[in-house]
Amino acid sequence: LKTPLKQAATSQLVLTERQPDCQPLTTPPKPKETPPADPWTPTSNLKMLISAASPEIRSREQRRQLSDSSSEVLQTKHCLQEHLLGDEYEKSQPSRKEKSLGLLCHKFLARYPDYPCPSQKSYICLDEVTEELHVERRRIYDIVNVLESLHMVSRLARNRYVWHGRHNLPQTLQALKKVGEENKYIQQIQMIKKREYEHEFDPDNERNEEMASSFGSSEQSEMSFVELPGVEFRAASVNGRKYKSLRVMSQKFVMLFLVSTPQIVSLEVAAKILIGEDQLEDLDKSKFKTKIRRLYDIANVLSSLKLIKKVHVTEERGRKPAFKWTGPEVLPNTQDTKLEATSTTCSPPISESITSKEQCSKALFPSKGKQNFTRHSSLIKLVKSIENDRRKIQSAPTSPVKISASTYQSLPVFPNTIAQFPAITKHQLEGQSKTAEERQMKCALSSPEAVPKPEPSQQPALSQPLGVCPASHSSVSPVILPHPQSGVSYAIYLHPSQAHTVTTYSPGFMLQPLPCANVTGIKSNNSKVLNKITTEEGDSQRGPDEPAKSLAAEERPEIKSETSSQRCLKRSQALPENSLIKRRKSDEESLDTYLTFFPSGYLIPLTHCTHGNKAECSTKEKAGVCSLQHTAYSSPITGVIPMPASELKPVNIPAFHITPLNIMLSANSIAAAPVLSNSCLNSSSTSSAPNPSSSALNFMLQHIGLIPAGVQVPANPVLQHMPVSSQSESISYSSGSTNMQEGKVIEVTFYFPINESNFLFSLQPSAPKEPQESQAVTENFFRTPGGPNTEPSLSANSDGTQRTSQGTLYIPQRKLEVSED
């Protein structure tokens, strides 16, 4: 049992006394002569002053050096107080800087090697540390808590911790990044920034309710400590103060950096997010101040670890303190190489060499065996969201037909590991895929230009545009997010250039592009990519600044499984990868955007087996995906997808984050919906199945602010003129979480109507039509080129497509300057 010494030369950076050696169970002997020039040690300062003050004290100090008794330090202090006047004594005290937590942390870290040999456990005795560093125990707790959040130490017992060093750091950062993405911190940051911006123009409008709804209720926002396997969490007060602990705050703080682009986080934003997750109703100043204090504590330790660096962000509102991530770049699924690279002398334990997927899943899902992992709050959010969605939809008079309970009985509600999803999917698709392909064939045959190519390498289902879809729609790929609990799935469509920025991974969902959805097509030049398959979700989260490694990751061996169901699975997995290619391009373009607004999408509830061939469906009820496929297959969506030049790509947005966009749209344009004319549509529209779309339609329209809460629209606005209230024309719903590329003109396209309860929603970037005008309106959100009182330019079906309504959003250009101290 000893306190290990730091091996590396990093301690040269630390202006502190070093312990030359350590002995078992004893305090290392102090150097005979403390360097008098060391101004960083309060005690040395004190000693110097003592010597200067009195020969008597000097001799006592000499004796004290032999005994090294802390009680004598106090005594000496007392004597010093007696000898010196009050002011002098105050001056003799070390300055605040010399007592700072950051400096203390430097001293603390200097005691231990960055990469201790895993076979040789290093223990930290708090008593020992407090004594040697001459610091209050309380301060050590602050340091240890932050280090614990990074799994650099872990609590072993009372007064005793284990030092892990930086061995776990890559894994921890990866896990934190994933959880941060899970928690949608990007969106929260965007929302806070947007609100700040809006507040400048409308200071009286607090809109805390909106904020609250965006963050979710406080009860569901509680967040657990993200653990790593092998690093057990044994906090002293596990139950009571766990969720407010410095550990959790520290992890969240780090997450903010890891998910942000650029990796600069202001204290204000961080505090707001932390408060927002704690208690939204108490957005008072004192809480804010307290959070800021704690963040300074954390930041000091992180700075000592050289993970962050203090900077200042200058905005319109002034100079704000912020921190910039200077730690290692966190790449998904590369921790193995990193560990190898960082442990040339001491290899990490095998148990540490797990995949990031496992880490993430273990952190997010409770382990059945060893209850070492805490259920993550995102799971709670997910369940709540599902329940809310189900309540909203099913409580309506025309609720979607609920799929039979047996459909999902075979599906575990929340599998323990993400890796199980493909297997589950495969299992579910088994026996369904054949019929699905038949249906796909049928539909394709009904279209003039689609020719099914069952060759697996061609990814037939995805590469065949439905006849009613223009060939240029080839990349339109809806993602279906099934909700096993609610029986309602979601589809989302986004443009790839925006989609990549919101690739928050949700392990609770299986991402499944519609295998039979002929709205989806893949360009031939992407077929190569499509043939590649990855089951590692991290691929979809690769940052824009990691293209080389992303490419390397894509060269993983292909899984050789050629059943049709597996091909479906492949497609679902290949699609996010496909989007990567374009992501990178757009990423490069947007890298110079200082503050990035991220796009979001709308999640579209999909009903099951509510239309089309009932008999067909009944045979597929065993698998929830079946109905999804069918829905997509026969849905008039396929007939109304316009997107002439766009390349919508799927994005895996967790369904519990429904982010309506701030849009001003004319209801008239919605009323001017196109008449669908294709065989699939016709067959669908004449279906005898109940039509549950009304509630869902209203649900969505209300969500996106096209109609007020009380207004209802008919079930099928395609075939009926939609009597939307005139009020809705001026509705400008602001969710506060509009995620878009800043400074770019975003063309928002809605597609109405959609069969049953399906909706499509997309974001398409477009070149500013009038750059000088768009520049002029960048000071306000969603202001139209014609001025604040004019409606957005709307063009329904003007381009020959079946686009029904369209608006233009102007995202403000905000200038940010970052200065380092």
Add this chain to the structure above:
DNA sequence: TCCTCCCGCCAAGCA
């Protein structure tokens, strides 16, 4: 004046 954050009270919870 505001930023920064030390300091220590005191409560929760453990041994």
Add this chain to the structure above:
DNA sequence: TGCTTGGCGGGAGGA
């Protein structure tokens, strides 16, 4: 019951 742990906020140093 004493001790450990750590949330919390007052208030002071520093820029």
